[in-house]
Amino acid sequence: MFALADCNNFFVSCERVFRPDLIGRPVVVLSRNDGCAIARSNEAKALGIKMGDPYFKLKDIIARNSVTIFSSNMALYADFSRRVRSVLREAAPQIEVYSIDEAFLDMRGVANVDFDTFAKGLSSRCQRLTGIPVSVGVAPTKTLAKIAAELCKSYPKLQGGCFMHRAADIEKVLRKYPIEDVWGIGRRSAPRLRAQGITSAQDFRMQSEDWVRRRMGINGVRTWRELHGIPAIGFDSVAEPHKSICNSRSFATEIYDLGELSEQVAKFAAMTAEKLREQGSVCSRLTVFAATNRFHTADIQQCGHITLPLIEPTDSTIDIVRIARAALSEVYVRGAGYKKAGVIASDIIPREGTIVSMFNAEHNARHQRLMTAIDDINRHTGGSGIAIASEGMSEIKANSRHRSPRYTTSWDELPTVKL
DNA sequence: TCTGGGGTCCTAGGACCC
DNA sequence: TCTGGGGTCCTAGGACCC
Numbered sequence: 001m002f003a004l005a006d007c008n009n010f011f012v013s014c015e016r017v018f019r020p021d022l023i024g025r026p027v028v029v030l031s032r033n034d035g036c037a038i039a040r041s042n043e044a045k046a047l048g049i050k051m052g053d054p055y056f057k058l059k060d061i062i063a064r065n066s067v068t069i070f071s072s073n074m075a076l077y078a079d080f081s082r083r084v085r086s087v088l089r090e091a092a093p094q095i096e097v098y099s100i101d102e103a104f105l106d107m108r109g110v111a112n113v114d115f116d117t118f119a120k121g122l123s124s125r126c127q128r129l130t131g132i133p134v135s136v137g138v139a140p141t142k143t144l145a146k147i148a149a150e151l152c153k154s155y156p157k158l159q160g161g162c163f164m165h166r167a168a169d170i171e172k173v174l175r176k177y178p179i180e181d182v183w184g185i186g187r188r189s190a191p192r193l194r195a196q197g198i199t200s201a202q203d204f205r206m207q208s209e210d211w212v213r214r215r216m217g218i219n220g221v222r223t224w225r226e227l228h229g230i231p232a233i234g235f236d237s238v239a240e241p242h243k244s245i246c247n248s249r250s251f252a253t254e255i256y257d258l259g260e261l262s263e264q265v266a267k268f269a270a271m272t273a274e275k276l277r278e279q280g281s282v283c284s285r286l287t288v289f290a291a292t293n294r295f296h297t298a299d300i301q302q303c304g305h306i307t308l309p310l311i312e313p314t315d316s317t318i319d320i321v322r323i324a325r326a327a328l329s330e331v332y333v334r335g336a337g338y339k340k341a342g343v344i345a346s347d348i349i350p351r352e353g354t355i356v357s358m359f360n361a362e363h364n365a366r367h368q369r370l371m372t373a374i375d376d377i378n379r380h381t382g383g384s385g386i387a388i389a390s391e392g393m394s395e396i397k398a399n400s401r402h403r404s405p406r407y408t409t410s411w412d413e414l415p416t417v418k419l
Numbered sequence: 420t421c422t423g424g425g426g427t428c429c430t431a432g433g434a435c436c437c
Numbered sequence: 438t439c440t441g442g443g444g445t446c447c448t449a450g451g452a453c454c455c
Contacts, residue, residue: 031423056421
């Protein structure tokens with residue numbers, strides 16, 4: 001068996017831990033720049049607020065229904081994510097962290113356990129120890145565990161935990177389960193399947209494997225097998241190093257000036273280099289992109305990107321910033337108002353064992369010592385101690401008018417308590 | 420006025436080899 | 438009229454996930 005623990009409306013639930021007055025009321029968490037809705041309480045979902053809806057289009061509905069909104073507070077959510085994971089780790093031999101709000105538990109080889117009691121117990125333990133409501137589904141495959149966890153959200157009677165394993169029960173659930181809600185069936189495939197009369201997970205399961213393979217490739221077959229209770233998706237308890245690392249942002253207002261844009265790109269490059277060092281990797285390719293506001297169709301539209309192969313793989317902030325800035329000047333077009341830019345590192349390999357040119361050995365050794373020192377200092381100062389001069393002194397422009405305090409991670413932001 | 424930020428894997432087609 | 442039969446590697450784009 002596999003279990004999936006899925007935090008309910010995760011970002012909203014984090015905010016509610018410190019604002020219990022908001023339990024039972026509509027709450028929305030917004031993306032960076034207060035751009036889109038990225039988390040909604042059940043009450044907000046009931047009002048018709050969709051994932052990804054732009055905030056400015058929601059203002060009416062928010063005002064009419066006194067919806068509480070928050071700018072995203074990733075420091076807070078990351079901390080709660082860590083707390084929930086630590087509860088999950090005690091409950092299973094292995095866990096696979098799938099995202100900030102979900103983790104799979106490997107229950108293979110776990111015997112003499114009533115999985116229904118286990119699921120409900122784990123859910124209530126998470127709630128008690130972290131304040132976050134968590135749905136726990138247990139089933140023979142990851143895809144079915146996802147569905148079991150989803151059921152908990154619709155049926156409060158399940159008390160946060162659902163063990164789904166009898167063939168007859170699975171079929172009964174899949175008959176009512178919309179095809180587009182199945183893990184692995186995306187927004188492209190779902191309409192195609194519906195057009196062929198396949199509207200439920202059970203309809204999909206009844207097709208032949210060969211039919212699925214022809215239309216949806218190997219990934220479709222994996223989903224099909226998983227729905228039949230045959231595990232087809234691996235379980236990875238150790239996080240592999242990333243194969244690509246991207247840092248990008250949308251800006252609060254358009255940037256026209258190359259110098260100003262260059263500072264932002266230098267910051268993205270520096271963040272990328274830091275993440276490379278964090279996972280002990282170097283990259284051999286660097287992509288820089290910059291794009292104008294795609295919604296302003298009347299303006300000049302520019303979406304430039306360039307990928308440079310690096311002669312020598314590197315994780316040095318100095319090298320990566322220099323290359324990124326040079327790349328940006330290649331794609332930059334005068335007169336365009338840039339709304340978003342980013343840096344992507346790819347062709348990532350472990351730093352250990354990479355071959356360095358003898359002519360660069362000295363350069364590399366110096367950079368490595370310097371980067372180690374910078375990382376140490378920044379760790380102690382909370383991130384912004386030392387930067388490369390070309391990053392400039394300004395912060396990346398952002399609007400976050402509704403952010404809550406960093407309750408659990410910052411001494412400076414604790415609300416004052418009046419005694 | 421105002422529209423997020425990350426990732427992974429697969430596949431088809433082109434360039435090249437004999 | 439008609440033009441072999443294998444390979445490999447790389448890349449861009451698609452599809453999916455949160």
